[in-house]
Amino acid sequence: MDDLLIIGAGWAGLSAAAFALHLKPKAKIRVIAQGIGSLVVTPGWLSLLDSAQGEVLAAVRDLAARHPDHPYALAGAEALERAVRLFAQIGAEIELGYQAEPPLYNKRVFTALGSLQTPAILPYGYQGAAQAGERPLFVGFEGWRDYYPSLSGEPHVLIAPPIGARPWDLTPTDYARHFDQPPFRAEVARQVKARLNGATSVAFPAVLGLEHHAETVQSLQDRLGVPVFELPTLPPSVPGARLYNKLRRYLLDRGVRLQIGHPVVRGVREGKRLAGVEVAAAGKPQFFGARAVILATGNLYGGGLFSDDSGRVWEGIFDLPVQHNSDRQTWFSARMLAAEGHAVHRFGIRADAQLKPLAAEGAPLAENLFAAGHILAQPSESPSPFETAEGVALATAYRAAQLALTQP
């Protein structure tokens, strides 16, 4: 029997596992997820409250006060700060950056389409954007269909590093693996340097190394003599993959069981508690017993919720009621990139102040089941869930891990 079983391996699930390790180093922790989890499709930075003007943690506290049913409010006032401090500590250990010493202020980073985003905590690759200066140079690769630097900004150049016979077929990860090799970096730096033309910084798509990211950024900066930074690419996201790979090793080295593949399909109840969960494994269902369970399967995108064309929306494992609009006409805003997001992104399950998911009668489904991340519903008037994406995941993961490990 495990002390803690986490369903889902996205931001919320993996960070819940890492936080649980810190809260109780001897705990037996298991993560079970269908597929690899959402990290590899996110930009790899941490949005806590992108529209915050002043200190971000204070702005989040303010948001929680205004929206008592927001996941930030459910997680409690202290959760986000503790979570980001711990995350920064882990980020340093796995050599990916993510410094987060309060007071925290949002940073300005560039996107591949030339707009700006304002997340609060960044891995190394995005940090150089702060020193972009007057004249950043946007670099792309000849023949690559995944990134067009002219969409990011001007001036831009296309270079032709040695990547084999099929440049069009490469994924961002393939480029990142090339950048892990020092001779490749040197050749890229040589080609860019020849065309710097007074640039104050150089922007690359986010492919600067997979295993040796910090070293890659550093060596390019040294060779080019100006700040270097990354722009998020099309998925699969390399910054997300770096974090996933390093977190995986971090967790495995510390004895966490990480089971990617077969989905949890149901909970097994024992009175008012869950005895454990059942996985749709090969041949026969497999039962995993646990003292506490954290549900971190995400929303409609993460795979925690499902919908059909009648407007029904349901939760896939425990059949928890989902807060949603059944009129599909109201699910989406008129504009795809609407600042307020889309109503459909707020759909989710409801939980009490202990993050225990509520069943149809309004009482917790089980005493030892907790929810974290984007499976939690977000109130309609609050900021777009994208503005708080990683912050909500981390804060609720921290709080859920804390409650799960201390419940009787």
Next chain:
Amino acid sequence: MIEPRELPYLQETPFTADHCLKCNICTQACPVVPVTDLFPGPKTVGPQAQRFRDPDLPSPDQSVDYCSGCGICTLVCPHGVRVMEINTQAKAKLAEAKGFSLRNWILGHNAWWGVLGTPFAPLLNWAFRFKPFRWLAEKTLGISARAAFPTWAGYTFRSWWRKREKKRAQPAEDARPVVVYYHGCSTNSYEPRIGKLAVQILEHNGFRVIVPPQACCGLPLQSNGMFAEARRFARKNTSALADYARRGIPIVGTAGSCIMALKGDYEHILGLHDDDTRALAGGIYDISEFLWGLHQQGKLKTDFRPVSAFPPELRALIGDSIVPYHAPCQLKAHGMGRPALDLLDLIPELRVVEMDADCCGIAGTYGYKAEKRQIAEDVGAPLFRRIREIGARLAVCDTETCRWHIAQMSGARVVHPVELLASAYGITADERAMI
């Protein structure tokens, strides 16, 4: 019980391609993609090419042959696409269109060579280590001269078992619960010691072990595209063993990949959907899965001695090091967690750590093919490097070809989990002896 939910999937392998979002997550995770230009990756050869595959026409895509079948793509896909299974079916189509390959036929029939070679063990073991012979085999057949071949034990597990049964007085009344042992052909011909240890571990835990007639799982045939013959092996096993499963008698095996073939591949790759196949799939266990299940019910004997009381040779190999554990791809495909690791954690003073490598590279017979040998070595390189960095001289892995490959490439001795469990229980098996 909370009511089960039907997951909204099309379950049949070829149709799972329709769930593909083209996210390329599988391409990012595929271990073959980064090491060769010859393979465009799981999304391309799997769900994408599937749209052009007519069941009545030959496969349009040749590069699918470079898929090793490791199954990582299927595990990481968040949308339930059975990518590896799609690829394996496409490879079979391709093999059919290409016609007979002597090399693949030889590799596919390892079950025969195991048994036929047994009487000639010394000669064959010498020949397979004799460089000119291997060079010739590479040049004429395309079987890699670098790949590690197992050694014939010179006797089979089954013959040991028969002798032992004959010698032992059968008690008139035997109330012990029964388990069937499924040995697979590698344990039978090359590593009988693993079978001997497994049997004794089960007996130590109060079971009566029986070893009814059984066939090779057929996996090498399946992965070399010989589906018709693989199905014949499958049928032999399902008809020989399904009844035990129906009677609630567990079937327990030590070869992680064979067990996976019986648990899942028969249905999802070979397309067998009959009752016998289902019953067997539901009633067969990997030995660690079975023992860990016992432990969860409080029924496993835990009279484990600490590493300091292990046989000196093993103790020396472990030293002060952590022991790296590689969960082979075929074992991850079970969806049963890491029962071997859970069990080994019960042994005092033993510190086993799961490696983060996805695949060791060998993938059954894949790394034995000359044109794929380099790929097999490169795929496993991060794992071999990590084992060397740790300085471990002993590692653990549940499947045979992976063990041989990791041992050859990392220099560590690589054992099956039952070998450590047996030492902890104080159980031994003479390596060479029939008795």
